[in-house]
Amino acid sequence: MSVEKPKIVFVLGGPGAGKGTQCSRIVDRFQFTHLSAGDLLREERSREGSEFGNLIEDYIRNGKIVPVEVTCSLLENAMKASGKSRFLIDGFPRNQDNLDGWNRQMSEKVDFQFVFFFDCGEDVCVKRCLGRGQSGSGRTDDNLDSLKKRISTYNNDSLPIIKFFEGAGQVKRIDASPDAEEVFGEVEKIFVASGF
Ligand SMILES: Nc1ncnc2c1ncn2[C@@H]1O[C@H](COP(=O)(O)OP(=O)(O)O)[C@@H](O)[C@H]1O
Numbered sequence: 001m002s003v004e005k006p007k008i009v010f011v012l013g014g015p016g017a018g019k020g021t022q023c024s025r026i027v028d029r030f031q032f033t034h035l036s037a038g039d040l041l042r043e044e045r046s047r048e049g050s051e052f053g054n055l056i057e058d059y060i061r062n063g064k065i066v067p068v069e070v071t072c073s074l075l076e077n078a079m080k081a082s083g084k085s086r087f088l089i090d091g092f093p094r095n096q097d098n099l100d101g102w103n104r105q106m107s108e109k110v111d112f113q114f115v116f117f118f119d120c121g122e123d124v125c126v127k128r129c130l131g132r133g134q135s136g137s138g139r140t141d142d143n144l145d146s147l148k149k150r151i152s153t154y155n156n157d158s159l160p161i162i163k164f165f166e167g168a169g170q171v172k173r174i175d176a177s178p179d180a181e182e183v184f185g186e187v188e189k190i191f192v193a194s195g196f
């Protein structure tokens, strides 16, 4: 008996580009389950008895990327626990370590579709994250100090990964600077054209 592998879409883009916002709309419109690497890490940080709590908080506050052994296991466990078969994996893979770890642990077990790249200028990203902080996100990294580090990590470590997928013809790029409604119009077109 052949069991179909889960379908995976990676959702990438700068901090505050609107990945989470668009993912929740995609979930409402198409049959996808949203798994945010950042959300899973924040949950693990707060879990009583977690051996990684302090490490995760240090990485998040400093805009650094948590070692993939932690993140990939959280993603795999969440996929299994959901029992679902279509996933938006948001904020991952974010550096070479993430990508290598995924390739070691997961790539054989899934049916990778494409990367959704929410492309957004630095100024807009910073403004959105600060706005999110001011409207009570409770996040310890939505402040100017952490944001400078997050943007630098994005430029140095995450953009090369997006470029790698682009070179393989696996990226669907979206201009994420218009309002959320307009961005979703473009997102919808891509999902429909991709047969979802
Ligand atoms: N297209 C948009 N236009 C304006 N604000 C947006 C847009 N998309 C998201 N936002 C706001 O910007 C902030 C960051 O969005 P979020 O979806 O959390 O980004 P990410 O998951 O990429 O970090 C949130 O406060 C959100 O409400």
Ligand SMILES: Nc1ccn([C@@H]2O[C@H](COP(=O)(O)OP(=O)(O)O)[C@@H](O)[C@H]2O)c(=O)n1
Pocket: 013, 014, 015, 016, 017, 019, 036, 037, 038, 039, 041, 059, 060, 061, 062, 063, 064, 065, 066, 067, 071, 090, 091, 092, 093, 094, 098, 141, 150
């Ligand atoms: N694959 C990932 C994703 C997030 N993270 C951490 O979680 C933080 C927040 O990521 P996020 O995806 O929730 O938020 P944004 O920076 O995209 O707004 C990152 O700055 C990293 O410190 C990580 O270490 N590895």
